[in-house]
Amino acid sequence: MDYSQFLYMHEEMSLLGVILLLFVTDLLFCKDSKRGGIYNSPLPVILLGVMTVFNALPLSDVQFEAFGGMYQHTPMDTIVKTTLNVGTLITFLLAHKWLARPENLVKQGEFYVVTLFTLLGMYFMISSGHFLMFFIGLELASIPMVALVSFDKYRYESAEAGAKYILLALFSSALLLYGVSLIYATTGSLYFNQIGIANTPSLLLLCGLAMFLAGMGFKISLVPFHLWTADTYEGAPTAVTAYLSVVSKGSAAFVLLVVLAKAFTIGGIKMDWEIAFFWIIIASITLANLFAIRQSNLKRFMAYSAISQAGYLVLGIMGGTELANDGTAQGMTAMVYYLLVYLAANMGAFAVINVVEQNSGKLGIKDYNGLYQTNPRLAFLMTLCLFSLAGIPPFAGFFSKFFIFMAAFNAGFKVLVFIALVNTIISLYYYLLIVKAMYISESDKPIATFRSDGYTRVALALCTAGVLLLGIAGWVYNYLTEIGMQSL
């Protein structure tokens, strides 16, 4: 075996290096659990930041395989991995104040290492060329996630959320694995490329595919596989919720697109899963919107918002598995761009929710009444992020929605785009409810004025910059278009 092949996986290897470094540091230097030792320093953030920048540097040899096709790398993978890195980085920034609490000090090291392990799992998922590799990545991304969700294990909700998540995650993983075995049974291979060549739409294959889609739908939290989402999001620590809603969801959506593009486009099978997604997307966007209107807890609200956003994200899959008429990978590009913008806006909103929770312990939408009077800048940033999520120009969210609609429209899904558009109006309604609470509604006991910590400020600055600039800077989308053309 040629061990130099590991060098191809420099993204995974460097992440692993970061994990080991943090792990060893934790073991050797963090004995003083009272002060939290080195983890109260910005070391994890700096390490991850350096790693992100290093891996984002462009390579000359961008498309390659290793380990006999188990590992496949495309330029878009680098973009998505970098995006996930940024999401994780912001999660770390958000988590800092929470981790500095006395009951968490001793567990700080675990948080960083476990989070990075899930990230590593997503890396492997993204770059896999084989179902086994994919499944190992998926599990690596799922199981440590449970530890994260129930990180506040002495808090009832957190433990409950963890329990619900692990049970349903195992359930879905088992079914997904069963689905994969059915796919293997009909096509005789687990390599994506070979499945792509060998498949003929038989009932057995479709049955396997349905289970595979359900498993992925669970990770992306698409209706009807979404039921865990609200409970888990509500119970998990806020930083973890942010991580779940952006990084975990985004990676799964991208992987789904890549796997479908590699393995399930040849033959009539594309039509089959497209019609399935047609209904899944409609159900996701519409049902999530309907649920979101009635929420009173902000984290639950954001859970439904995330389900609805996932629907829009997956819209990129429609027609995104093939090059569009103009020769660009329109669907894939639009999806990655959507993910990027969604990351900025959603992380920004969670940053505000998190900092408010850490300082006042409040999470209800009603608690936000009069926030503008006491914390005008936070209220303003929250408004920007919500506007971007709702897709109001000139914020980035408008452009990302526009591109993803355009991609689906060009692929011929006109009705779908229309329904999605109608839902945008509904989503505007509930996003504005929060804005109304912050700006218009009066409150007897508004959240007291506080100063947010430096880490949160950096996170907010990053997200605001993303929300304001990603849409206006036209070269971002153009650059993604170029990368997309090399990747599909």
Add this chain to the structure above:
Amino acid sequence: MDYQYTLLILCLPIVSFLILGLAGKWLSHRVAGLIGTLSIGAVAVLSYYTAFAYFGARGADGAFATLVPYNFEWLPFYIGNLHFDMGIMLDPISVMMLIVISTVSLMVHIYSFGYMHGERGFQRYYAFLSLFTMSMLGLVVATNIFQMYMFWELVGVCSYLLIGFYFTENPAIAASKKAFIVTRFADLGFLVGILVFGYYTGSFSFDFTESFTYAAGALHGVAPDASKAVAAGGFILPTALFLMFIGGAGKSAMFPLHIWLPDAMEGPTPVSALIHAATMVVAGVFQVARMFPMWIQYAPETLHYVAWIGAFTAFYAAAVAMAQSDIKRVLAFSTISQIAFMMVALGVCMPGHEGAVIDNHGSLGYMASMYHLFTHAMFKATLFLCAGCIIHAVHSNEMSAMGGMRKYMPVTHITFLIATLAISGIPPFSGFFSKDEILAASFAYSPVMGWVMTAIAAMTAFYMFRLYYGIFWGTENKELHEELKAHGHFGEAPAVMTLPLVLLTLFTVFMGWTLPGTFGSYVSATGQPYEIHLDLQIAVTSVVIACVSIALATWIYVRSSQPVAERMKAAMPRLHEWAYRRFYLDEVYQFVTHRIIFALISTPIAWFDRHIVDGALNGLASGANYIGESIRPLQSGRLQQYAYVFLMGIVIVFFIMII
């Protein structure tokens, strides 16, 4: 010779606008004014240098080259060959306009130090002046119709901002809105014209050809692309040009779109001098002149309609001016009338003789119009600035507060008199020469037009001297003047205000007779030098008629009691009232907009919007709300149910796929 530095002419004012606009709050009045004035001063120096260099370098065939120091593709359309460009184009009329704009703007900047002294929003005022100057300069150096349109809208915005400068006063707010809405409405015509033009000719440039590398003078003589000309043949080009002219008519206050200009006098007087007398309001004339080669080649008939619209506007405005008592309104109507003169001059141009598309003889009016634009800018700015001095002194626009002012304000008096003589067409002042060319061009087109314009020129002399006597002679309002004197602020304006008057008057005195025939050698329809020669018959007639008018005005208005005027007013009460009320045109507009458009069209649409459109959306929202409530039990928190739904989901997906 390269003209790269001309970019600075646009950049300096925008820099000063940004500084004053963003940091104005922290600047003292003096510093803010100095920043604005110095940047415009630098622009003026550059403009004069440009003009000197440009008019110094005549091409081999005696004409001036059209130069494009900058032109970059700003917005390409991938369909066809259309693109929006931004750039700087120098040709005789744009260089001439650089001189006009930078001169008047600089004078107004200096003058405003005194006039706006101690006003709130002084920095804002200078910021807007800078922005306006930049926009107007950008308009005249535009390399294509679209750039022109953009800057056209920008000057409209600046005009809106400056008319509404005293935004705490209701008349100013109403006037600014009126100006903006009326001109914007007219600009709709411009926009549609541009679209029609671009669609059929495949180009937004002034001459259909896409390149700017043609030889000296070729702008006016170049043959358009044959296929495009075919496509644009027939009525398309005249239609497009006339639509664009509607925009020009709005900006240049042609009847019936003139209604905004008299109200625009609510702005500070120096603003009226700069925007509503010398520069922005002539944008329409400039626009027609800019597209003149196309007009004369493809739409000479339509061009003559423009002439008649101009002639009627000139007459109407002169008639109204005779009855106004507010001195700024008189000047406003006088401006409308004079701009109409320029429009007439362009409109009476005819295709050249012996098969030439364009020659200097047939297109004498082009030169005359530009000449009058130049001289009018100078003397009308003088008149407005004088009016500003007077208003500054008596704190009123009404003639009844004035009278006998010559004793108190000698400098203002003399400069006002010279400018009045110029606008009346008395030699040797500049107005005589330019107006004479317009009359000559009108007579060449048709004697009827010639006599009409001569009569209007006589009316001009009459109402201007009526104004002059009303301010400086006539019945003095002694009571008011004594009272103002008692407060100690009555008398000649400070030097910072009189200096611009004197400088502008120098232009008026010298632009005519020191340059006999010279203007035509710089600016003419073909680019070839055109010797101006006075047509003595026309010149003598117009001077005699003007003198008669002046004598009449003197007889009626010079004395302190004015029995003749009273008797005339008594003899024709209806006519006087009508003219004073501007022939009730504003009321007509009011009726049409409120009673017809608002009541019959807008109200039903508003009802539809409020009840049907909003109702549908509200229904959507409340429906969503209702369903949201009713499906809550689905999210029970029971894990078994979640797994069950999950499993059912797979089954449904499977069935959807196999169907």
